[in-house]
Every structure is written in C-alpha cells, then in structure tokens.
C-alpha cells in the first residue's frame with residue numbers, strides 16, 4: 344500500500360528517528376520556528392539527546408494542533424514516523440491553524456530503549472501535584488506478590504482489573520515500572536515551558552495528539568480520551584472523531600484510568616483544550632509486561648552496557664515490542680496517523696464540517 348520510501352520514516356532508534364525529523368523540518372516550507380532542547384544525559388553511543396520542537400504554519404493562529412512523540416521513550420518510533428511523514432506531505436497549512444510538533448519528549452528513554460526516563464520516572468504518571476499528598480496505589484501490593492512468586496505476569500495480563508491496577512501509576516517504588524516520581528521530570532518541565540509559550544488563554548481551540556504504542560490490538564490506533572465524559576472537551580472529541588474515541592472511565596478503552604497523566608496538565612488549561620492519546624497496539628499486555636520487567640531488572644542491576652549481548656537482547660526486545668519492524672504494522676500506523684491529523688486539521692479549520700455523532 345505504501346512505498347518502501349514512505350515507510351522509511353520509521354526507525355526504532357532515536358538517533359535515526361531524530362536525523363529524519365530534523366532533516367524534514369529543516370527542508371519543510373511550513374516550519375517557521377525550530378528549537379532543540381538539550382538533555383543533560385547522552386545516548387548509548389555517546390550521542391547528544393534533544394527534545395526538538397518544530398512550529399509549522401502561523402504560530403499566532405487561533406487554532407493549534409500539538410502532536411507529541413516519545414513521552415514513553417522507546418514508544419517514540421510510531422509518533423516520530425507520523426511527524427516526519429506529516430512534514431514531508433504538507434506544503435501549506437490553513438492561515439488560522441498552527442501545528443506544533445514535539446519530537447521525543449523523553450529522548451533518553453527513546454535512545455536507551457526504555458519506557459521510563461533517566462530517573463526511572465514514567466513521564467506519563469508524573470503530572471501530579473507534588474506539593475500535595477501523593478496518591479496511594481494498589482499497584483505496589485501486586486508488585487510485591489509478583490516478587491514473592493505469588494502471582495505471575497501471565498495471570499496479571501489475563502485479568503483486566505489487575506492489569507489496570509498494576510499500570511495505573513505508583514509513587515512508592517522507584518525500582519518498579521509505572522513509577523510517577525517525587526518531583527517534576529525533565530520532560531514535564533519541557534511541556535510546562537511549551538504551554539507557557541503557546542499561551543492557551545489566547546487561543547480559540549487546541550487539540551493535542553499524544554502518540555503512544557503498546558496497548559490494544561495489533562496496528563490499531565485508538566483515540567483515548569481521559570476528559571470527564573460530561574465535559575465540553577469530551578463532546579468536542581466525539582464530534583470530531585466519532586465512535587473511534589474511547590473513554591477509560593467508561594471501560595471501553597484498552598487503557599484503564601490512570602494517575603498523573605500528561606493529559607491532566609493540558610486539561611487544566613481550559614475547556615477549549617482537547618487532549619487525545621493516539622495509542623497503537625502491538626503484541627498484547629502479557630508480552631508488554633515481560634519486556635518491561637526484563638528492562639526494569641536490567642536498569643536496576645546498573646549494568647546497561649551497550650556492548651553486552653544480554654543488554655542488547657533486552658533492548659531489542661523492547662524496540663521490537665513497541666515499534667515492530669513489520670510493513671503491515673507500519674502501514675496501519677501511517678494510515679491512521681494521516682487520518683487522525685487530517686480530521687483534526689479539518690475540525691480546526693471549519694467547525695461546520697464537524698460530523699455530529701448520534702449519542
């Protein structure tokens with residue numbers, strides 16, 4: 344369906360993905376502003392790490408579409424491909440729409456093939472109020488049971504309630520996955536600064552598409568909406584994207600309800616901000632928990648040596664799980680990415696065209 348050259352936007356590796364994004368942004372006729380925020384750490388081949396932010400179209404426009412990749416590091420391949428593909432296809436944008444592409448929000452995780460950041464933080468559980476009492480999660484008890492051999496990954500993956508609890512986010516065990524941290528992560532600070540620059544109060548409508556992978560059916564791009572179901576932003580999402588919008592709180596999503604989501608920070612900017620996660624499924628929850636726990640053990644061992652075969656086995660398993668090198672998967676991701684961005688731009692450009700869903 345797509346030519347090989349079109350699919351070449353996919354890369355499991357941060358350095359290649361970044362090279363593509365940077366070269367597409369630098370040659371794009373619609374990019375007006377391009378900034379590179381250096382991370383304090385380096386990649387496994389001693390390469391420098393950045394979150395790169397490209398502003399396309401009119402940056403003072405009333406309507407803004409923000410497309411984010413790599414919140415969960417190793418998941419960055421899908422979002423990065425969609426962003427580079429977008430830059431290679433669009434020669435102009437409507438006058439009243441600006442597009443902000445945030446490439447590799449967690450570049451350390453992308454480069455080191457981890458879902459968390461360099462501090463072990465799950466950035467997508469990090470958006471809590473650290474001045475208030477941190478939420479307690481039932482997840483820690485499940486991790487203890489796992490460690491004691493009282494349950495196993497296969498049983499948890501089969502039990503949706505257990506899986507949702509395990510992955511909802513926890514603030515007690517830094518050595519375990521889905522750890523939300525004790526303070527704002529580097530990536531969260533990048534988002535806070537970006538939002539201050541966008542100034543949502545001065546805009547009429549903002550759509551945020553945050554691209555992830557790992558949950559749901561193979562290749563399917565689910566639009567997960569965590570806005571309250573009685574909110575304006577939720578209605579806007581359903582008007583725009585119809586029945587493909589799912590709600591964790593209603594139980595019709597591959598995701599459960601979660602603590603400290605990136606979503607919540609954007610939600611707090613006003614009802615005209617509509618945030619959706621575009622989540623691409625791969626090989627299912629059991630395999631996900633397996634690759635994640637192997638990577639977690641490796642990180643805890645302190646021996647992440649890129650020249651070591653065991654390290655590479657674990658890291659390649661992470662990359663293959665979160666960004667399969669499979670033509671069918673890549674085509675599904677690219678098709679859906681183009682479709683969702685197209686619908687978002689149509690919606691922002693002309694509200695009369697928004698299709699109204701019978702609910």
Ligand SMILES: [Zn+2]
Nearest residue numbers: 415418555556
């Ligand atoms: Zn994710």
